Amino acid sequence: MAKRKLVELAHARSGDKGDTSNVGIIALKPEYYPILVKEVTAERVKEHFKGVCLGKVERFELPNLGALNFLLHEALDGGGTFALKADPQGKTYSSALLRMEIDVD
Amino acid sequence: MIRIANGQGFWGDSLEAPVEQVRRGPIDYLTLDYLAEITMSIMQKQRSRDPKAGYARDFVDMIARVLPDLVERRIRVIANAGGVNPAACRDAILEIAKRQGIHVKVATVTGDDIMGRLDDYIARGVALKNMETGEPLSKIRSKVQSANVYFGAFPVAEALGHGAQIVITGRVTDTGLALAPMIHEYGWKLDDWDKLSAGTIAGHSIECGAQSTGGNCQVDWETIPNLADVGYPIIEAEPDGSFVITKHAGTGGRVSVASVKEQLLYEMGDPREYITPDCVADFTTIHLEQCGPDRVRFSGIKGRPATPFYKVSISYSAGYKAIGGLVYAWPDAYKKAKAADRILRQRLDRLGLKFDEIRTEFVGANACHGIAAGEPSPEVEPQLAEVMLRVGVRSSNKEAVTRFTKELAPLALNGPPVVTGFGSGRPSVDEIIAYWPALIPKTEVAPEVSIWQNEN
Numbered sequence: 428m429a430k431r432k433l434v435e436l437a438h439a440r441s442g443d444k445g446d447t448s449n450v451g452i453i454a455l456k457p458e459y460y461p462i463l464v465k466e467v468t469a470e471r472v473k474e475h476f477k478g479v480c481l482g483k484v485e486r487f488e489l490p491n492l493g494a495l496n497f498l499l500h501e502a503l504d505g506g507g508t509f510a511l512k513a514d515p516q517g518k519t520y521s522s523a524l525l526r527m528e529i530d531v532d
Numbered sequence: 533m534i535r536i537a538n539g540q541g542f543w544g545d546s547l548e549a550p551v552e553q554v555r556r557g558p559i560d561y562l563t564l565d566y567l568a569e570i571t572m573s574i575m576q577k578q579r580s581r582d583p584k585a586g587y588a589r590d591f592v593d594m595i596a597r598v599l600p601d602l603v604e605r606r607i608r609v610i611a612n613a614g615g616v617n618p619a620a621c622r623d624a625i626l627e628i629a630k631r632q633g634i635h636v637k638v639a640t641v642t643g644d645d646i647m648g649r650l651d652d653y654i655a656r657g658v659a660l661k662n663m664e665t666g667e668p669l670s671k672i673r674s675k676v677q678s679a680n681v682y683f684g685a686f687p688v689a690e691a692l693g694h695g696a697q698i699v700i701t702g703r704v705t706d707t708g709l710a711l712a713p714m715i716h717e718y719g720w721k722l723d724d725w726d727k728l729s730a731g732t733i734a735g736h737s738i739e740c741g742a743q744s745t746g747g748n749c750q751v752d753w754e755t756i757p758n759l760a761d762v763g764y765p766i767i768e769a770e771p772d773g774s775f776v777i778t779k780h781a782g783t784g785g786r787v788s789v790a791s792v793k794e795q796l797l798y799e800m801g802d803p804r805e806y807i808t809p810d811c812v813a814d815f816t817t818i819h820l821e822q823c824g825p826d827r828v829r830f831s832g833i834k835g836r837p838a839t840p841f842y843k844v845s846i847s848y849s850a851g852y853k854a855i856g857g858l859v860y861a862w863p864d865a866y867k868k869a870k871a872a873d874r875i876l877r878q879r880l881d882r883l884g885l886k887f888d889e890i891r892t893e894f895v896g897a898n899a900c901h902g903i904a905a906g907e908p909s910p911e912v913e914p915q916l917a918e919v920m921l922r923v924g925v926r927s928s929n930k931e932a933v934t935r936f937t938k939e940l941a942p943l944a945l946n947g948p949p950v951v952t953g954f955g956s957g958r959p960s961v962d963e964i965i966a967y968w969p970a971l972i973p974k975t976e977v978a979p980e981v982s983i984w985q986n987e988n
Contacts, residue, residue, distance in 0.1 A: 440750075478902065494797060506967075508570055
């Protein structure tokens, strides 16, 4: 078992809908997808964004794209024009999630 | 096969992109997305000052540049540039055509603006509840600044059926702009759910301009060729719903499975339920394949019936905000920025100013990623070359927000040392225009298609 940063296994893009941020991560190789499914759970993502994401985290699987999509509710300080954040649309949350360390066999 | 190009990912995107799409290779349709959620309220304000304003002026300037090319190459244009005043946008286009001695047929798709009917809806029990909070619109009715229904592709396809060369719409979905030519050319029906979903996903894959052709792409980003001349996306759509996404030969950027997947995931909710006025598309059915250099083929897409609702985009006034900053330099830049933040807050307290929120971020330390980045290590922290203290406040009290903007600059002389404001002056006080998403039964509104032409 070795620790690896998610950035070595996946790429990502994030966007917004109101106060919800979506973070999609995509396996860089097909064999990495099952690792993402196993390791990058909604609970772990919630913990990773503790204090940033104040609501629940939902996870959706897209096996056809080797991708997972996360919805981070209440993660954008009200969102859009309301937020005082430097990144009110969560555009940089994509690489923020790729900082996560996961266990790989 | 028909070629549908995107020349604009948002209001404020490259002015050259649509011109390049027209001139650097073959396309049949040019689609342009100008409307973000916030845009309608800005345009509403412009129209209240000038009855001939309230649409995307960039679009008119662009048409003035390329109208002869459009006619010569028989390219048809679809744009939601009409904003809250499609009629004024249409008149501006017809005026340009007249001046250039070109005969042109222009269609408008309207009926999306329901601002004048809100009280009637509320009185009849159409509550326009906020989709996120469940609260009825009556709660903020007096603060509403704009209200527009998102129409889909079918009224645009109808306009194309009438022979329009330029279709100007109000609030039509981004995806509908690209789906409409497929409906028009291939005769897709209202219940061809799989094909409508395929066309919707085609629309989603190009709606953000170069974000699917190598822009903002994380995979091997340094090797993506010639982003200075990045090609914007083009769909080659087939009658069966399959399509290829590509870009003009000789342009920069890269169309790869990786670049396309990133765009597909952008602003994604539940991937099995991508809801538009036209259908419910299922992103888990997409099959992608690199079928040549800068060419990615989509196939296998399935979808389900549309819902009985349109989405409504309502904007309303929600108080005031101001955001300002000061930059602290080495040594101990982070420590100084934090000290300045404490001092600033003490002064705001002493002035008795109340805010709904005061938010501090330290740009250069961890402003973007917050806790995911963590604090700079004890070795790194004192050595940071500079850290920007960025403070924002929000309140319904405009005076409090205005007073805040006058408390930052003094810190340059009466706070921690080695600081610059980068000469940006006092921050501006901005009215917050917030967004209220709601649903309305489709039976309550009807799109209107009308055709106009100049006399040349």
